[in-house]
Amino acid sequence: STGSMLRILHGSDLQMGRPFRPRAAKALRQLAFELDPNLIVISGDLTQRAKVHEFQAAWKLLEELPQVPIVVTPGNHDVPLYRFWERLLVPYRSWNRTIPHELDSVTVVPGATVVALNSASPWRAIVGGRLTQAQLRFARQSFDNESTDGIRVLVTHHHFVCKSAGGGGRPIPDAQLILKQIEEMDVDVVLSGHLHRTQVAMSRDVLPGESSGIPLITAGTATSRRGRGEERDINTVNVLDVMEHQIRVTPHLLENNEQAFEALDAISVMRRPMPNSSLSLPGHMVSEERA
Numbered sequence: 001s002t003g004s005m006l007r008i009l010h011g012s013d014l015q016m017g018r019p020f021r022p023r024a025a026k027a028l029r030q031l032a033f034e035l036d037p038n039l040i041v042i043s044g045d046l047t048q049r050a051k052v053h054e055f056q057a058a059w060k061l062l063e064e065l066p067q068v069p070i071v072v073t074p075g076n077h078d079v080p081l082y083r084f085w086e087r088l089l090v091p092y093r094s095w096n097r098t099i100p101h102e103l104d105s106v107t108v109v110p111g112a113t114v115v116a117l118n119s120a121s122p123w124r125a126i127v128g129g130r131l132t133q134a135q136l137r138f139a140r141q142s143f144d145n146e147s148t149d150g151i152r153v154l155v156t157h158h159h160f161v162c163k164s165a166g167g168g169g170r171p172i173p174d175a176q177l178i179l180k181q182i183e184e185m186d187v188d189v190v191l192s193g194h195l196h197r198t199q200v201a202m203s204r205d206v207l208p209g210e211s212s213g214i215p216l217i218t219a220g221t222a223t224s225r226r227g228r229g230e231e232r233d234i235n236t237v238n239v240l241d242v243m244e245h246q247i248r249v250t251p252h253l254l255e256n257n258e259q260a261f262e263a264l265d266a267i268s269v270m271r272r273p274m275p276n277s278s279l280s281l282p283g284h285m286v287s288e289e290r291a
Contacts, residue, residue, distance in 0.1 A: 004241035004248075006111040006151065009037040010217065011237040012193025015077065015224030016058040017048025024223040024235040025061050027254050031261045032065045035239055039109050040065055043193040043219060044075025044120070044157025046099070049082075055098035061223075071107050072099060073116040075157035075194060076127050091122035104135055106142040111242070113146040115139045116155040119172060119192075129158030129172050129194070136178065140185050151188040151242055151271070159192050159218050161201045164229060169194070171206075179203045182214065188271055189215045189240070189247055196221045196228040198236050198251045200267050215269040217249055237261065246270055 009032055014020065032040065042062065047054035055078075062070060079091040086093060092103060103118040117139060119129040143152050160175040172178065182190065183203060190203075197220045204213035220236035221227050227234045235254040240247055246268045252261040 004243060006039070006109075006242040007035065007037045008039045008041055008112075008153070008191075008240040008242070009035055009237065010041045010043065010191050010219050010240060011222035012043040012157075012219040013045040013075065013196055013221035013224060013226070014042065014058050014061065015045055015048045015221060015226060016054040016061070017051070019048055019224040019226045020057075021223050021225055021235065023259070024254055027235070027259060027261050028222055028237065029061075029064055031237070031252060037066065037068060037239070039068060039107075039112065039114065040070045041114070041116075041153075041155055041191050042070065042072045042222075043116075043155050043191055044073050045077040045193060046072065046075070047078055047094075048224075050078050050080045050094050052094045052097055055094050059098055059100075069107055069109050071105065071114050071116050071155055072101050073105075073155050073157055074103060074118050074120045076120050076129060079120050079122040087122050091120075104138055106145075108146055111150040112153055113143055113150060114153040114155060115142045119156040119158040127169055129156075131156065131172060131174075131178055136181050140181075143185050143187070152186060154182060154185075154187045154190045156190070156192050158194050159199070160190065160203070160216055161199075161206045162195065163199055163201055163205065176207050179207045179214070183207070183209070186272065187214055188242075189217060189269075191240075192216070192218050193221075194218070196224075196226055197231040198238065200249055200269065202269070211272060212270050214272070215247060215249075220251075235261075239263075242271075244271075 046058040121130040199218040202213040250266040
């Protein structure tokens with residue numbers, strides 16, 4: 001009825017551990033069943049301290065959501081901050097023992113190819129994150145291996161642009177350079193977290209160019225007490241409805257004492273023209289060879 005071809009429920013920053021809110025988890029489960037998404041994306045920070053029991057609890061929560069494909073990616077909290085030797089030698093030990101998903105993954109569902117890249121950086125930039133050229137090659141190859149039908153979604157924990165004050169840290173290093181590569185991959189939308197507040201930005205906010213750019217959608221914290229800025233103490237998730245010419249982003253908000261997430265006004269962002277359509281820009285002609 002909505003004209004939606006694909007519905008994605010995008011949550012982030014579960015923060016299982018001390019800041020975790022069971023009430024928000026219950027509301028998230030309820031919302032997920034009401035929305036009936038085709039795909040669920042959780043963009044990092046499943047835990048607060050990367051402990052095995054936190055990962056187990058996070059995975060148990062995710063298993064209670066609707067049985068649709070789920071994409072998860074690690075965040076900086078999913079590598080141990082204070083257990084120095086573990087961080088140095090086996091930073092993903094707890095993740096690997098409990099989460100049955102690769103650190104960098106590709107998920108194909110009808111209507112979409114989703115590549116998740118692990119932007120956590122246990123050795124160099126504990127909080128800030130990073131993406132390597134090898135990971136970006138993996139993304140490009142994964143997209144190119146799939147047919148050009150459907151949308152291309154990239155998931156990272158760390159953000160590429162920070163539009164307002166209120167904490168959240170600096171964007172990923174080399175954000176401009178990486179976004180340029182992501183644009184060349186014909187990605188339709190980038191989903192991330194880390195900011196602990198909702199943000200809808202465009203790659204044009206960071207990178208000059210001809211087209212309108214790629215939507216960069218950040219979800220707040222789905223289930224923790226650590227919302228920031230105007231979402232202080234508030235939980236949020238996003239629902240993305242992919243339509244023919246646009247993506248409709250509907251933030252959902254769980255107020256401090258409420259039991260259910262409430263939909264806010266939808267924000268519509270334009271989708272890039274399809275490579276094989278007459279709207280195609282000269283710069284996109286290369287991608288026709290893949291069809």
